[in-house]
Amino acid sequence: MVSRKRVFDLLRTINIASCQCPAHGHRGNFHVTNTAISKDYAFEIKSTTVRYGLGVTKELGQDLVNLGTKNVCVMTDANLVSLKPMKAVLDSLTRNGVNYKVYDRVKVEPTDSSFKDAIAFAKEGQFDGFVAVGGGSVMDTCKAANLYSCDPRAEFLDYVNQPVGKGKPVTVPLNPLIAIPTTSGTGSETTGLSIFDFEEIRAKTGISHGSLRPTLALIDPLHTLSVPRNVAIFSGFDVFCHALESFTAIPYTERGPAPENPKLRPVYQGSNPISDVWARFCLQTLRKYFSRSVHNPDDIEARSSMHLAATMAGVGIGNAGVHLCHGLAYPIAGNVKDYIPDDYGTDPIIPHGLAVSITAPAVFRFTGNSDPDKHLEAAQLLGEDIAAKKRSDAGNVLAEVILKYMDLLGIENGLDALGYTADDIPALVKGALPQHRLLQLTPVPQSEEDLSKLLENSLTIY
Ligand SMILES: NC(=O)c1ccc[n+]([C@@H]2O[C@H](COP(=O)([O-])OP(=O)(O)OC[C@H]3O[C@@H](n4cnc5c(N)ncnc54)[C@H](O)[C@@H]3O)[C@@H](O)[C@H]2O)c1
Ligand SMILES: [Fe+2]
Known part of the structure; x- marks a missing residue:
């Protein structure tokens, strides 16, 4: 059998040889490099301490006392401030005599x-x-507020990922941060990532450093019972893409260079056998519970399972990383025109999970040949019978399964339905190019022209 590395090298050679246009022929800095000298040979898994259980929020006050905090900042949004999750939090703080400001x-x-x-x-x-x-x-x-309040003289762009910011490593000690997720989506409670929309470039970027990982995550499924339908759908598709992208990302042995000091190994290291465990668990959970959790908000078993899966996927992406769906999603969300979905307020917004999933069928068709076995396995874990499927068709097989889930859960028919036309594609590509961290983890080298084509193929998806 031909080794995966050989296939990768061949693909790269074909990609270089088959086109000498400026976009393809020139190895831009967002292309994956695959030379032996630049590869890593190790990966490590880090995570926040996770405590999971129905009603576990009641332990928060005692945790803060145990940590010795005397003056706590509780952060939330204008909607959640009057909902049950905040009430449970403030009750626990009051019961334990914790001094706080909201x-x-x-x-x-x-x-x-x-x-x-x-x-x-x-x-x-x-x-x-x-x-x-x-x-x-x-x-x-909250992660960003903690960081910059601990380094008050830092300029905002100091810690922001390159090339938008300076990507300075965090060396100052941070205050303890306890994360209590109320959506079943991002997995941010376990990651060292803090993502924001940088208005100047109309695309998302972020701060990425292990020190940003919360000290403790309290995973309380009771909070998910009030999650509205669209938030359940879009955050569920975020989990869906986290699992698929971390599972199919470039293997850690293909990413490089190995750092001179182990503390400089990046947060996003590429797929690895431990992150794969989380991804497989998530895909199986999504198959069993995603649709149930959306269609019946009172289905505590389904909502609890999705909540746990979101955290599990967070551990996966927090170490392996994500790739093209996320890289393309950042400008898709950043260039929003007038799309206003239900359950997200009154401002135009393309919620993260929607922005991520909309290109997923095109992305996995594109990456299928990088590792057909993994793409077929992912399709199988999501419920597809792959017995008669060909390895050469793996990307299409996975794309069709993704489309079934998207259709079943009412995802819009492509970028077109979100307000974009073919004329917007150059701006979207431009916004994707600074996402080096993600594009480099994509298991197939890609040119600007490839990115345009993926977006073009995502204008309508059904
Ligand atoms: N740091 C990371 O690792 C990471 C990973 C993926 C995504 N993200 C980022 O996370 C953000 C998206 O977060 P999200 O999808 O969790 O949604 P969100 O935090 O944007 O919330 C969406 C809406 O749901 C409401 N809501 C949340 N929980 C609720 C509940 N229990 N009951 C009722 N309403 C509730 C909120 O008030 C808000 O109106 C994006 O900015 C994205 O880029 C971060
Ligand atoms: Fe995400």
Whole structure:
């Protein structure tokens, strides 16, 4: 049998040889490099301490006492501040005599401006502990507020990923942060990532460093019972793509270079046997519970399972990483025109899980040949009978299964339905190019022309 490395090398050679146009022929800095000298040979798995259980939020106050915090900042958004998850949090703090202040101005799908507002609040409050109660938007904002309040003289772009920012490693000690996710989606409670929309380039970027990982994640499925239908659908598709992308990302042995100091090994390392365990668990859980959790909000078994799967996928992506669906999603969300989905307020927004899933069929058709066995296995874990399927058709097989889920759960018919036309594609490609961290993990080298084609193929998907 031909080895995976051989296939990868051949694909790369074909890609280089078959086209000498400027986009393909020139190895731009977003192309995957695969020379032996530059590869890593090791991976490591890190995660937040995770505590899971129905009603586990009641332990929060005692945790903060145990951590010795005296002045705590509780961050949430304007919607959640009056809902049950916040009530459970504040009850626990009061019962345990914890002194706190609430910040409830987190922006759904945060921006650099909204981050800066939260950072100013955190700096002024001189807090010694943080609690994030919400979805990815709240948890990411809280991580940034904690970081910059611990390094008050840092410029905002110092810690932001290159090439948008300076990508400075975090060396200052951070305050303890306890994350209490209320959506079943991002897995931000276990990751060292903090994502925001950088308004100047109309695309998302973020801060990525292990120190940003919350100290503790309290995974309480009771909070998911109030999650509205569209939030359940879109955050579920975020989990879906986390599992598929981390499972199919470039293997850690294909990414490089190996760092000179182990502490410099990146957060996103490529697929590896341990992250694969989380991804497989998630795909099986999605098969059994995704649709049930959307169609019956009171189905506590389904909602609890999706909540656990979101955290599990977070451990997977937090170490392996994600690739093209996420790389393309950042400009798709950042260039939103007038799309306003139900359950997300009144401003135009393309929620993260929707932005990520909309190109997934095209992306997995594109990556299928990089590792047909894994693409077929993913399709099988999602419920497809692959007995008669050909390895050469693996990308299409997986794409068709993804489309079945998207159709069943009412995802819009492509970028066109989100307000984009073919004329927008150059701007979307431009916004994807700075996402080096993600594009480099894609298991197939890709040119600007490839990115355009993937977006073109995603204008309508059914
Ligand atoms: N840091 C990471 O590792 C990571 C990974 C993926 C995505 N993200 C980021 O996370 C953000 C998206 O987060 P999200 O999908 O969790 O949603 P979100 O935090 O943006 O929340 C979406 C909406 O759901 C509401 N909501 C949340 N929980 C609720 C509940 N229990 N009951 C009722 N309403 C509730 C919120 O108030 C909000 O209106 C994006 O900015 C994305 O880029 C971060
Ligand atoms: Fe995501």
